[in-house]
Amino acid sequence: MFRKLAVVTALSALLAGAALAPRPAQAIPIFAQRYGFQCGVCHSVLPELNAFGNAFRDNGYRLPGLPKHGTTIFALREQVGYTETPAQGSERTVPAGAILGAAEIGEVEAFFHDSLGSEGGPSSLFLGYLAYRDEPSKILFRLGLFELPLVHSPAQRNDTLTTYGYEGTRFGLDDLTLATPRWGIEAERQIGVATLATTIAVGNAAGSAYGGKPVETGTSQTFAAPEYGLYLRVPVAEDVRVGLDLLDGDAAIAQLARPTFDDAYTREGVSLDAQRGRLQLLAEQWYGRDVNADGAGDPLGSTGGFVRLRWALGDHAFIGLREDAAAAPAATRSLLWYAEAQVGRHARVLIQQQRPIPGGPTSLGGALTFGFPWPWGQ
Amino acid sequence: MRVLSLSLLVALGGCTAGATASGTVGAAATAATTTIDISLTDSVVVPTAYGTSGGFTPAVATVVLGSSIRFVNTDSFAHTSTSMNATSFPAASPFSAAALTQSGSTLSGGWSAGALAAGTASQPILADKSGTYLYGCFFHYGAPMRAAIVVP
Numbered sequence: 001m002f003r004k005l006a007v008v009t010a011l012s013a014l015l016a017g018a019a020l021a022p023r024p025a026q027a028i029p030i031f032a033q034r035y036g037f038q039c040g041v042c043h044s045v046l047p048e049l050n051a052f053g054n055a056f057r058d059n060g061y062r063l064p065g066l067p068k069h070g071t072t073i074f075a076l077r078e079q080v081g082y083t084e085t086p087a088q089g090s091e092r093t094v095p096a097g098a099i100l101g102a103a104e105i106g107e108v109e110a111f112f113h114d115s116l117g118s119e120g121g122p123s124s125l126f127l128g129y130l131a132y133r134d135e136p137s138k139i140l141f142r143l144g145l146f147e148l149p150l151v152h153s154p155a156q157r158n159d160t161l162t163t164y165g166y167e168g169t170r171f172g173l174d175d176l177t178l179a180t181p182r183w184g185i186e187a188e189r190q191i192g193v194a195t196l197a198t199t200i201a202v203g204n205a206a207g208s209a210y211g212g213k214p215v216e217t218g219t220s221q222t223f224a225a226p227e228y229g230l231y232l233r234v235p236v237a238e239d240v241r242v243g244l245d246l247l248d249g250d251a252a253i254a255q256l257a258r259p260t261f262d263d264a265y266t267r268e269g270v271s272l273d274a275q276r277g278r279l280q281l282l283a284e285q286w287y288g289r290d291v292n293a294d295g296a297g298d299p300l301g302s303t304g305g306f307v308r309l310r311w312a313l314g315d316h317a318f319i320g321l322r323e324d325a326a327a328a329p330a331a332t333r334s335l336l337w338y339a340e341a342q343v344g345r346h347a348r349v350l351i352q353q354q355r356p357i358p359g360g361p362t363s364l365g366g367a368l369t370f371g372f373p374w375p376w377g378q
Numbered sequence: 379m380r381v382l383s384l385s386l387l388v389a390l391g392g393c394t395a396g397a398t399a400s401g402t403v404g405a406a407a408t409a410a411t412t413t414i415d416i417s418l419t420d421s422v423v424v425p426t427a428y429g430t431s432g433g434f435t436p437a438v439a440t441v442v443l444g445s446s447i448r449f450v451n452t453d454s455f456a457h458t459s460t461s462m463n464a465t466s467f468p469a470a471s472p473f474s475a476a477a478l479t480q481s482g483s484t485l486s487g488g489w490s491a492g493a494l495a496a497g498t499a500s501q502p503i504l505a506d507k508s509g510t511y512l513y514g515c516f517f518h519y520g521a522p523m524r525a526a527i528v529v530p
Contacts, residue, residue, distance in 0.1 A: 218520030
């Protein structure tokens with residue numbers, strides 16, 4: 001109890017100090033090197049992108065007209081995670097890292113994120129795509145292994161250590177979550193005030209963003225048919241956007257000693273993103289249906305989502321409260337509070353506590369995340 | 379706009395429907411309760427008289443008639459404990475999606491703990507009748523993840 005109190009007090013003091021003097025962040029130093037930026041230009045709190053950072057990403061990581069500098073091409077992001085109540089066989093403190101890479105190849109930007117593994121897990125490619133913005137059509141293309149363009153980054157550039165609500169849900173024997181990066185192609189463009197993105201996926205990433213202990217589950221999964229996705233964001237007032245996400249796919253699932261079977265599925269989500277002063281509200285509700293999630297022909301309905309309220313203490317410090325829920329069909333619901341801030345120019349400190357609803361053991365966690373090498377003099 | 383935002387907030391409130399609670403420990407649990415640990419991460423595959431077992435510890439639990447059993451998921455992801463009507467472990471999974479919903483409270487009547495989230499426990503299951511009861515995990519049956527309970 002005393003140790004828990006001490007950890008919370010120390011981290012809170014650290015956060016409070018950082019919040020009082022928020023500083024720019026560093027996340028992918030390669031881009032900062034290229035344009036000579038303070039990385040707080042693109043990041044709110046590492047690794048999350050701010051509005052400008054998202055616009056930069058959506059422009060294929062290009063800022064036409066600005067002078068460019070040499071880069072290291074590769075960078076390292078390291079994260080030390082702390083969990084008060086680790087699963088059996090896991091440690092309380094787990095170091096994990098990722099190699100980030102970016103390079104210009106003519107008009108194309110190559111980007112990748114390879115996890116270094118943790119807890120004895122192997123390294124694996126988590127993201128790896130070519131981004132290209134076609135100026136005449138104003139369409140941004142991503143080809144390779146990318147995240148679904150949901151209302152927020154489901155597994156990267158995230159503001160907590162806990163997957164958002166329904167985005168980490170598995171559906172019967174279908175292990176493909178919304179947070180899992182897909183192999184395929186994405187096209188995105190502005191249509192009037194709205195943003196429309198589409199994805200066609202034919203495979204998915206096998207690892208996690210920071211590695212993890214590998215477990216033989218006896219089940220493997222591929223795509224029986226391409227998965228099609230449609231993502232629409234429409235501003236309905238100043239600082240208020242609504243969204244619609246639609247996914248349609250067909251998984252081929254193989255269990256040991258059992259013939260492979262197909263599970264056709266759909267996922268539909270509606271979202272709201274609203275901001276008023278320093279307060280931001282982000283919420284999404286999903287509905288899903290799997291035709292054959294058990295291989296016995298039984299349909300499986302699912303639902304869930306999240307509501308997040310976040311207060312900006314400054315440009316580089318936040319406190320947030322989030323409720324997550326998912327049912328597929330057994331329900332889980334939890335409340336998460338968190339606080340995060342830049343500490344120095346190149347690191348983030350995060351503390352969070354998750355509590356099941358209606359009750360149960362709480363889980364305290366934290367992380368120190370930093371990236372390097374950063375630009376000279378920054 | 380404020381009304382619209384609030385309305386949407388209520389509508390989007392992370393709501394779930396048609397769901398059953400999981401991971402609760404029943405008040406009926408007593409000192410005469412046997413706890414069976416669920417973990418695929420730390421699983422040791424062992425041969426038993428009913429076939430290859432793994433994922434549940436002990437692989438063969440012998441419990442007293444009239445006592446209770448509860449399953450505790452100490453793993454970092456979801457599992458079920460679901461009974462099967464068999465005298466040895468079938469080669470292929472015998473489970474359907476019904477295993478994802480919590481049901482049953484006796485060994486002889488059959489049971490499923492539903493999808494037990496990490497760190498949660500099942501409803502208590504009463505050892506109400508002598509016999510051998512086989513069970514497994516819906517998600518990871520082929521791992522293998524299955525075990526037995528014997529009531530002498």
